Amino acid sequence: MRSGNPRDTDLWEWCCGFYPGSHPGECxxxxxxxxxxxxxDFEAAWRLFLANRTEADFQAWRDHKAWTAEKYRRFDRGERMPHDWRPGQ
Known part of the structure; x- marks a missing residue:
């Protein structure tokens, strides 16, 4: 549900896509x-979006998610990310 909008506008908003793994214009x-x-509306857009995705797109998103999680784990411990760290290490 959207907040902070005038009462005479639509109450609900949806977004479809993910990055990395897609180009901004595809969302x-x-x-x-x-x-x-x-x-x-979201489900219709998601079906169209998925029809143009490959396994590599999903893997790029999973790798980015893993890298980000590891980055914040290390930051919480006061460590830096190794410049050559890759998901799965």
Whole structure:
């Protein structure tokens, strides 16, 4: 549910996509007056988005997620990330 918007605008907003693993122009989003309409619009956009994804796209996202998690674990311990660290190490 969107907040801080005028009352005469759509209450619900959705965004579809992920990065890395896609280009910014491939992500989409919109607004809707009801949750059910926002959900239906999102599901239609997600089906289209998935049709253009490869396993490599999902792996790029998983690798980035793992790298970010490790970075914050190390920062919490006062360590730096090795410049050559890769997910799975």
């Amino acid at each position: 989409s989003g919109g607004t809707a007056a009801t949750f059910d309409q926002a959900r239906a």
